[in-house]
Amino acid sequence: MGLGVRERMVKRAAKELKSGMIVNLGIGIPSMVPDYLPTDVRVMFQAENGILGMGESSKKGEEDAHLCNAGGYPVTVIKGASYSDSATAFAMIRKGLIDVTMLGALQVSEKGDLANWMIPGRRVPGIGGAMELAQKAKKVIVVMNHVNKHGEPKIVKACTLPLTARKCVHLIITDMAVIEVTTEGLLLTEIMEPYDLNDVLQCTAAPLMISETLKRVP
Amino acid sequence: MTMMNNEFGKIISLHEAVQFIEDGCSLMVGGFGGIGSPPSLIEAILNKEVKNITLICNDTGFPHIGVGRLVSSRRVKKAIVSHIGSNPVAGKLMHDGKLEVEFSPQGVLVERIRAGGVGLGGILVDIGVDNEWVTKGKQVIEVDGMRYLLELPLTADVSIVYAKKGDPFGNLIYDKSARNTNPSVAMAGHITIAEVEEIVPLGELNPEEIITPGIFINYIVQSEGVNWKWAWE
Numbered sequence: 542m543g544l545g546v547r548e549r550m551v552k553r554a555a556k557e558l559k560s561g562m563i564v565n566l567g568i569g570i571p572s573m574v575p576d577y578l579p580t581d582v583r584v585m586f587q588a589e590n591g592i593l594g595m596g597e598s599s600k601k602g603e604e605d606a607h608l609c610n611a612g613g614y615p616v617t618v619i620k621g622a623s624y625s626d627s628a629t630a631f632a633m634i635r636k637g638l639i640d641v642t643m644l645g646a647l648q649v650s651e652k653g654d655l656a657n658w659m660i661p662g663r664r665v666p667g668i669g670g671a672m673e674l675a676q677k678a679k680k681v682i683v684v685m686n687h688v689n690k691h692g693e694p695k696i697v698k699a700c701t702l703p704l705t706a707r708k709c710v711h712l713i714i715t716d717m718a719v720i721e722v723t724t725e726g727l728l729l730t731e732i733m734e735p736y737d738l739n740d741v742l743q744c745t746a747a748p749l750m751i752s753e754t755l756k757r758v759p
Numbered sequence: 760m761t762m763m764n765n766e767f768g769k770i771i772s773l774h775e776a777v778q779f780i781e782d783g784c785s786l787m788v789g790g791f792g793g794i795g796s797p798p799s800l801i802e803a804i805l806n807k808e809v810k811n812i813t814l815i816c817n818d819t820g821f822p823h824i825g826v827g828r829l830v831s832s833r834r835v836k837k838a839i840v841s842h843i844g845s846n847p848v849a850g851k852l853m854h855d856g857k858l859e860v861e862f863s864p865q866g867v868l869v870e871r872i873r874a875g876g877v878g879l880g881g882i883l884v885d886i887g888v889d890n891e892w893v894t895k896g897k898q899v900i901e902v903d904g905m906r907y908l909l910e911l912p913l914t915a916d917v918s919i920v921y922a923k924k925g926d927p928f929g930n931l932i933y934d935k936s937a938r939n940t941n942p943s944v945a946m947a948g949h950i951t952i953a954e955v956e957e958i959v960p961l962g963e964l965n966p967e968e969i970i971t972p973g974i975f976i977n978y979i980v981q982s983e984g985v986n987w988k989w990a991w992e
Contacts, residue, residue, distance in 0.1 A: 589865060590791040590939045606794065606989055607923075607937035613792035613821075613845070614991050624935055626942040626970070627791065627817065628873045631866030635886070659892075666850065667842030669818075670865035672893070673886050703892050 546716050549733060552577045553758065554643055554684050554714050558584050562640040563633075565589065565674055568612035570684050571643035575616075585621070587639060589670040591630045594622025611670070634673045642678035644671060646685045646710075648700040651747040653710040653722040655683065656702035668705065675706035687715035687744050694746035696720065696727070717741050719758075720749070731756045764960065767927050769979050776952050776980045777803040779917050783836075787815040787872065787915035787948055789941030792845055793825025795933070797921040797954035799983040801828055811836040815872065815915055817865065817940050818842050819849040824987045830858065839913065841865035845990075864893065867910055869943050875912035876946025876975075883907035918948025921982070922971070925955035926962075929976025930969045938970065945971045952978045 547570060555577040558564055562584045566572050575586055575597050586595035588611045595610060596617035604615035633639065648656040655675050658668045675681055689695055696713060713720040718741045719731035730752040732741055742749060777800070780786060786804075790796030796816075804812075805828060814835045819842075820827030829835050831848045837859040843849040852858035863871060864886050874882045887893025888906050898909040920941040923934035931953055933941055945951050953976045 588936070590794070590936050592936050604991065605935065606985065607934040609792070609794050609936055609991075611791070613794060613989070624933075624938055626938050627865070627869040627940045628943050631869060635866055635884075664850075665853070666844030667818075667840060667860070667862045668864050668892075669842040669844065672864040672890070673866040676886060704890060707889060 550684055550714055550716055557682055558582055563587055563638060565639050565642045567644040569645050572610060572612055589630045591625045591627055594619050631673060634677050637677050639678040641680045641682060642674040643682045643684050646683045648695050648697050648702050649683050649710050649713055650700045651698055651727050653708045654700050655705045655710050656700040657705045659703050671705050675709045680711045681709045682712045683710050684714045687717040694744050697746045726750055728752055731758050733758045765927055769929050770927060771978050771980060773799055773803045773980050776978055777807050779950050780804055780809050782809055783811045784917060785813040785915040787918040787944050788826050789920040789944040790825050791817045791939035793820040795921050795937035795939045795941055796825035797919050798985045800919045800954050802986060805832060810834055813837045815839045815913055819846040821845050821990055822848045841868045869940050871910050871913045872947045873943040875914035876943055879912055881909050881911050884910050914947050916949055918944045918951040920945045920953050922953050922955045924957045924959050925953050925979050926959050926964050929953060929973030929979055930964050931971040932964060932968055933970055942971050946975045950977045951975055954980050954982045956982050
């Protein structure tokens, strides 16, 4: 995936954030979001290793090995930030104080079930903090490629991989589309150019409703 | 190390500290992805060639970082962790049946450690209560119509932590996000050894700012600093 494609997903994801929100970002693509947040949007990024109020990634040469995000990469903090131990960081999560979490995924079902931690027999990395975040954040946004590296759809009727949490995903942002998880099913609201409706339908293994205000994103 | 009043007898050498860590012991280690893990104690454990460790840590670090070094050099028999995703060596050992791994969701793991450290018999958690990968073998307890899993506390023969400053009583403060699991791990060891970047005289730490009161710390060693290269370097 080219940087341009990834940037577009990250920029789109950043638009979901509004001033005043408490936001936890998963490792990988979601962790790039702070670098694309408009300057007038002030949110508190939380990291489960014990930072509330993370800023942008550290500049080269200014890294502090003891100030890193949950993925282990050096970050900065903003005014009003605080450090805590992991137990307190997960207290914030478990109590439901996280407004938005953005996570990667292996599969998302039409009901919003999330599978993002394990491929039995192949990749068993362990759950990390994803289960708490998926189960307890007020809004769960999945940011992922639309299909896996074998070209198979990751948006499916029912997940075949072990679940992280049931009925937890609210919004899916991919390299091809933006899809809302509603009580009636999946609602396609945006298509990323140069893809068209046919491409999206072909790469999605669950029924899609199409929004009356379907947008094309350049 | 500068001459420091050792009135509590807690300040010891790395060589003395590692005598507490023996073959087959359970060892709890602070740190998150290697950040906040005590580098000199890990080095000393490697040099002592301690084997068959049951490791309790947030994760298995990276192959050459933090507790990952113990895993990579086959000193660990069993790991109780939240993930091994950053350490492919751990994944291979587990796959080959050479490393037993018990996973807990990350927040549950640290709360189990905290429970062990604060003298609780267990905690009730609804994380994964409807997920077969988490519920396996666990008791479900209903409270006011809500279903919870009974998660059991974790303690260890020895806990090792990494702090920024410590005084001779063992009062500790940590450094930014290197605090992470350290305060919980510090409480949960039958013996807890703190590796400290800077040992300061009694009275120098502001009582308002102490994160781990020294009562939880049995021994203090002077750190020789991080001796691995970080993933981002």
